[in-house]
Amino acid sequence: MVDAVFADDPAARAAQRAYFVNRVVIYGLLGVFSLIYLLPLAVVIMNSFRPLPEIAEYGLINIPRQIHFSAWADAWGTYCINGACEGMKRNFMNSLYMTIPATIISTILGALNGYILSKWRFRGSEVLFTCMLLGVFIPGQLALLPWAFLLGQLGLNNSIAGLVLVHVIQGISFTTLFCRNFYVSIPDDLIKAARIDGAGFWRIFRKIVLPISPPILIVTVIWQFTGIWNEFLFGVVLTSGKQQPITAALVALAASETNVRNFDVMSAGVLIGAVPPLLVYFFGGKYFVRGLTQGAVK
Amino acid sequence: MQPKPPPGLTPNGLRMRLGEWLPFALLVPSLIASFVYVFVFTGWTFYISLSDSSLLPTYGWVGFENYAKLWSSRRWNIAYNNLFFFSTFYVLGAMAVGLLLAILIDQKIRAESLWRTIFLYPLAVSFVVTGTVWSWLYSPVAGIEFMVQSLGFENFEFALTASRDLAIYAVIITGVWQSSGFAMALFLAGLRSVDQDLVKAAQIDGASSFRIYRRVILPSIGPIFIAVAVIMLQFAIKTFDLVVALTGGGPGISTTFPAIFVYDLMFQRGQIAQGAGAAIMMLLALTVVLVPYSLWMVWRRRRDSGHG
Numbered sequence: 001m002v003d004a005v006f007a008d009d010p011a012a013r014a015a016q017r018a019y020f021v022n023r024v025v026i027y028g029l030l031g032v033f034s035l036i037y038l039l040p041l042a043v044v045i046m047n048s049f050r051p052l053p054e055i056a057e058y059g060l061i062n063i064p065r066q067i068h069f070s071a072w073a074d075a076w077g078t079y080c081i082n083g084a085c086e087g088m089k090r091n092f093m094n095s096l097y098m099t100i101p102a103t104i105i106s107t108i109l110g111a112l113n114g115y116i117l118s119k120w121r122f123r124g125s126e127v128l129f130t131c132m133l134l135g136v137f138i139p140g141q142l143a144l145l146p147w148a149f150l151l152g153q154l155g156l157n158n159s160i161a162g163l164v165l166v167h168v169i170q171g172i173s174f175t176t177l178f179c180r181n182f183y184v185s186i187p188d189d190l191i192k193a194a195r196i197d198g199a200g201f202w203r204i205f206r207k208i209v210l211p212i213s214p215p216i217l218i219v220t221v222i223w224q225f226t227g228i229w230n231e232f233l234f235g236v237v238l239t240s241g242k243q244q245p246i247t248a249a250l251v252a253l254a255a256s257e258t259n260v261r262n263f264d265v266m267s268a269g270v271l272i273g274a275v276p277p278l279l280v281y282f283f284g285g286k287y288f289v290r291g292l293t294q295g296a297v298k
Numbered sequence: 299m300q301p302k303p304p305p306g307l308t309p310n311g312l313r314m315r316l317g318e319w320l321p322f323a324l325l326v327p328s329l330i331a332s333f334v335y336v337f338v339f340t341g342w343t344f345y346i347s348l349s350d351s352s353l354l355p356t357y358g359w360v361g362f363e364n365y366a367k368l369w370s371s372r373r374w375n376i377a378y379n380n381l382f383f384f385s386t387f388y389v390l391g392a393m394a395v396g397l398l399l400a401i402l403i404d405q406k407i408r409a410e411s412l413w414r415t416i417f418l419y420p421l422a423v424s425f426v427v428t429g430t431v432w433s434w435l436y437s438p439v440a441g442i443e444f445m446v447q448s449l450g451f452e453n454f455e456f457a458l459t460a461s462r463d464l465a466i467y468a469v470i471i472t473g474v475w476q477s478s479g480f481a482m483a484l485f486l487a488g489l490r491s492v493d494q495d496l497v498k499a500a501q502i503d504g505a506s507s508f509r510i511y512r513r514v515i516l517p518s519i520g521p522i523f524i525a526v527a528v529i530m531l532q533f534a535i536k537t538f539d540l541v542v543a544l545t546g547g548g549p550g551i552s553t554t555f556p557a558i559f560v561y562d563l564m565f566q567r568g569q570i571a572q573g574a575g576a577a578i579m580m581l582l583a584l585t586v587v588l589v590p591y592s593l594w595m596v597w598r599r600r601r602d603s604g605h606g
Contacts, residue, residue, distance in 0.1 A: 026405050033399060034416045037475070040431045041419070059444040060434055113328050120321035128325070132332040137588055138340065139536050141560040141577040145346060145570060146339040149355070169331045176328065201320050230424030232539040233557075237565060247426045251543055254430050263434065270430055274423045281422035285415060288422065289483055 044274075048072060048267035055263045068264075075268035081253045088269050090242055091249035095229055095276075097160050098245055102167035103224040109168070110175020110220055115209050117176065118183040119191050120201070129180065135173030140233045143170075147238060158243050163235065167228045174227075175220050178291070182216035183209060219291040222284045226277040246273045340581065347575035353568035364575040373551055374576065377559045381583075384470055384555070385534040391474040392530055393523070396481025401511065403482070404489045414486075418479040425476065429543025432472040433459060436544075462552040465545050469537075469553055472544055477533060481526050488519035521598070528591045535583050556580050 043060055048071050050064045058065075077087040117129050147166055148157070156162035186209065194204050235245040244252070250273050253266060281288050347365070350358035368374050399417055403410055420428060435441040438457035446454040458468035492515050500510045538557035541547060547554040547562075554562075556576060563573030 022405075026402055026407060029398075030402055030407070030413055033395075034413070037416050037420065037479075040428070040435065040475075043435065044431055055440065059448060060437070060440045061442065061445040109328055112324055116321040116325050122322060128329055131336060132329070134336045135332050137532070137584055138336060139557070139577070139580050139584060141538075141557055142343050142581055143335065143339045144560070144564060144577070145355070145574060146342050169335050172328050172332060226422055230426070232424065232426050232542070233561070237561070247424050247539070250426050250430060254433070254543065255546070261440075263440065266430070270427050274427045277422045277424070278419065281419060282415075285411075285418075289414075289418065293483055293487055 044267045044270050047263050048075075048271055050264060052262060052264050060263060071262075071264035071268040074265045075272060079253070079262075079265050079269070081249055084242065086242075088246060088249055088253070088272050091244055091246040092272055094160055094239075094243060095245040095247075095273075098163045098167065099225055099228045099276075102164045102171065102228050103221055105164070106168045106171035106175045106224055107217060107220045109172055110177075110179045111213065111217065112205075113172065113176040114179025114181075114183050115205055117180045119186065119188070119204075119209070129176075132173050132176055135170065136177065140170075144233070144237055147234070151238060158239050160239075160243060162238055163245065166234050166238065167224075167231070171224050171228070175224065178220045178223070179213075179216055182213075186212070215287070215290075218284065218287045222280055222288050223291040226280055226288070229277050249273075343574045344578055346571055347578050349571055351571040351574075353570070355570065360571075364571045365579075368572055368575050368579070371572075373554060374556075374559055376551055377554045377556045377576075378579075380466055380553060381535065381537075381556055383466060384473070384537065385531055387470045388473045388477070388534050389527055389530040391470060392477045392481045393526055395474060395478035396526070397485050399478065399482040400485035400489055403486060414483075417482055420476045421480050425539035426543045428472060428476050429540045432468070432475070433544050436460075436468050459545050460549065462549050465549060465553045469541055469544060473534075473537070473540060476540070477530060481530070484522055484526050484529075485519070488522035489515060492518050524591070524594070528587060531587045532584065535580060535587070556583075 039061070046062075046064050047055055047060055049067045049069065051066055051068050054065055075087055076089050076092075078085055079087045081088070081091075113132075117125055151157045151159075151162040151165070154162070154165075156165065190208060191204060194208060199207065229245075230247060231245075232247040232251070236248040236251065239245070239248065250269060253269055345357075346355055348359060348361060350356055350360045403413055407413065436443075436457065436459040438444065438460060441456075443454060443456040446456065458464040458471075496514055496518070497510060500514050505513070536557060537555050538561070541553055541555055541558060545553045547558050557580065560573050560576045560580065563569045563576065
């Protein structure tokens with residue numbers, strides 16, 4: 001913005017000073033906000049390594065004076081939640097067993113649906129698409145009773161498989177929306193030419209659509225993975241005890257604290273629950289943000 | 299574009315006809331599932347809300363009695379008052395902070411992606427995690443109050459979650475912390491899409507950057523403001539996990555929300571008919587927000603394509 005060529009010119013010097021002040025204000029504000037945003041993360045990370053007496057004496061927001069690792073082992077394997085002293089490993093695995101299949105299935109279905117709804121349109125397909133979209137907006141509370149009833153009928157109550165089903169059906173709306181909006185931008189002429197060449201539904205999908213799909217599939221997978229991993233309502237309502245995903249276990253852990261708060265173990269527990277989506281965020285950041293903005297604006 | 303296929307290589311009739319039906323057939327399971335999810339589930343919940351169900355679904359018709367009970371219940375009144383209060387300050391707060399951050403980041407700063415990463419990471423963690431950690435930070439015996447007091451400011455008070463009147467502010471602050479990065483991302487995308495020629499023209503006219511933002515840039519991203527507000531309102535109406543983890547709806551029932559009310563009645567108190575009625579009210583609230591927005595979007599798209 002500023003040319004320092006005429007350094008002797010008072011106007012130029014004033015502009016330079018104004019620029020400097022402007023930068024100080026900008027970085028100052030960014031710094032203050034960063035501190036607020038990072039504080040909770042820093043607090044849990046540090047407290048998962050601080051011994052409990054130290055936390056009790058110096059409070060949660062303080063630097064570690066001693067470091068110990070036993071809180072992590074406790075939180076993972078031996079801590080008592082709801083009477084069972086197995087730590088969170090079981091709930092962590094539950095969340096994995098729930099999130100991975102639900103993410104894969106809903107993404108595959110979304111890609112197929114999106115491909116059909118954008119490139120194999122038929123009469124009424126737009127209306128059907130709109131109906132599917134409504135699923136994005138329905139609050140989970142409306143579906144609680146029906147799901148509880150339906151899963152009971154299917155013999156899937158209190159099971160990970162039941163949660164997978166719930167998340168797949170809930171997720172189809174989103175994944176279809178993402179993929180359809182992406183595939184719409186493939187020129188129709190390309191598909192037409194392929195059909196004239198004799199390529200059928202699957203061949204076009206494999207040879208034309210799939211090769212250009214990675215960006216949208218990554219966005220969809222990240223969106224689904226973080227969304228399903230972090231989901232709480234269905235987990236807490238449709239499963240109990242050992243079958244619960246980690247979000248529900250975390251709330252149970254925090255609520256089961258009666259008199260002494262084991263902040264060290266709970267910090268480790270919170271981090272165990274937060275690490276998978278955080279890893280996805282740090283490694284897939286660009287796609288994560290793209291998913292957010294796409295899911296929001298469309 | 300591509301050369302025409304030589305005659306004889308075109309697919310035969312049967313395969314063609316099969317091929318015509320295949321896409322539809324593949325779509326059918328998803329369609330049925332979505333249809334059941336959207337219409338049958340909602341319809342059934344609505345029907346339950348008109349029935350005399352208590353612990354289990356029963357189908358004695360009582361009309362809108364459950365809704366009358368709902369609206370005369372103190373708990374529900376607190377819940378929706380909280381929702382209004384929370385929504386207002388949560389949406390405005392997250393938008394204000396998000397816009398400020400977006401403008402700061404838009405000033406050609408160094409390490410832009412690092413800053414963005416810092417402000418956006420809360421979105422990757424669950425409301426449960428956020429709520430749990432912030433409940434510790436509000437704790438008077440170990441959190442922010444304790445820290446500031448031990449720095450020597452002994453009269454400092456920040457025990458928001460211990461007070462019936464102030465706990466809702468704790469929910470608002472935490473909600474803003476979690477969501478403002480999201481608003482930032484959307485605003486930033488908007489700021490980057492502004493026609494740079496307009497901005498340059500204003501700069502040449504000697505307008506200050508504050509004026510340029512107020513008069514040129516922000517007005518041109520008006521639609522983004524509405525989109526952000528609508529999305530945030532949607533979050534607000536569905537608010538559940540955050541409050542459960544942060545305050546558990548307390549102290550007392552001071553931070554109860556419609557979504558918590560639904561859960562409570564359905565699964566803790568065995569009054570599923572009234573719970574279903576409350577869930578329908580949540581749907582109504584979402585409809586009030588989303589239908590005008592969708593109509594507006596459709597209107598805008600028509601208008602734009604009419605000009606194009």
